[in-house]
Amino acid sequence: MVHPGPWPIDLSVSHFIQAFQPAWLTVIVKIISFITAPEFYCSLGLVAVVWLWRRQHRRRAYFISGLLLGNAFIPLLKWIFQRPRPSPSLVHVYQHVGLSSFPSGHAIGIVILIAVLYVLNRHTVRRHFLSHMVMGVIVVACVGYSRIFLGVHWISDVFAGYVFGLLWVGTVFWIGKKYI
Numbered sequence: 001m002v003h004p005g006p007w008p009i010d011l012s013v014s015h016f017i018q019a020f021q022p023a024w025l026t027v028i029v030k031i032i033s034f035i036t037a038p039e040f041y042c043s044l045g046l047v048a049v050v051w052l053w054r055r056q057h058r059r060r061a062y063f064i065s066g067l068l069l070g071n072a073f074i075p076l077l078k079w080i081f082q083r084p085r086p087s088p089s090l091v092h093v094y095q096h097v098g099l100s101s102f103p104s105g106h107a108i109g110i111v112i113l114i115a116v117l118y119v120l121n122r123h124t125v126r127r128h129f130l131s132h133m134v135m136g137v138i139v140v141a142c143v144g145y146s147r148i149f150l151g152v153h154w155i156s157d158v159f160a161g162y163v164f165g166l167l168w169v170g171t172v173f174w175i176g177k178k179y180i
Contacts, residue, residue, distance in 0.1 A: 006086065006090065009156070014090075014151070015091070018092050021092070029145070030094070032143060033106065033150060036143045037106065037109070038071045041113050045068045048116070049064050049068070060120075066176060067116050067172050070164075070168035071105070071109055073108075073168070077102070078101075078102065078103075082100045083100050083157070085152055085153070086154060092151050093151035093152070094152075101152070101153055101154065102160060103158075103161040104161035107153075107158045107165060108161040110165070111165025112165055114136045144159075
């Protein structure tokens with residue numbers, strides 16, 4: 001399935017976000033992009049799974065493994081949709097990356113990462129639910145912003161990533177609710 005090019009909203013949002021690109025913000029956005037890359041945090045997630053397993057927290061280890069498994073679908077979804085990434089003729093492209101654009105793997109991944117952090121810190125999160133929710137929303141928004149700022153995704157790619165991530169997390173929580 002070949003996905004169409006950018007929609008008018010994609011171009012409008014990209015141009016709006018890319019209108020302000022000072023060097024200091026570019027550095028911050030690149031750092032956000034690096035630490036929220038699925039390859040980076042999945043490695044840390046696997047360390048957490050091994051640590052939980054060794055400390056006899058096997059249910060939580062299985063649960064986090066299930067959440068992290070959602071990242072395995074990113075290449076498949078990109079292959080199915082084959083939407084081209086933003087081109088330098090349309091927006092400023094800071095990073096040239098492979099694969100297709102739709103959906104954003106970083107957007108899927110950050111939703112999954114927030115869920116993993118919830119599972120690892122669920123008692124603290126429950127006591128301070130509102131502040132943790134606000135922080136989570138800010139982090140998720142920053143990741144989406146970074147993908148558009150760097151010219152590697154359209155806003156529709158980012159929102160599709162959020163939706164897939166939420167569907168995956170919701171499914172894992174629904175299936176595994178008795179285990180956590």
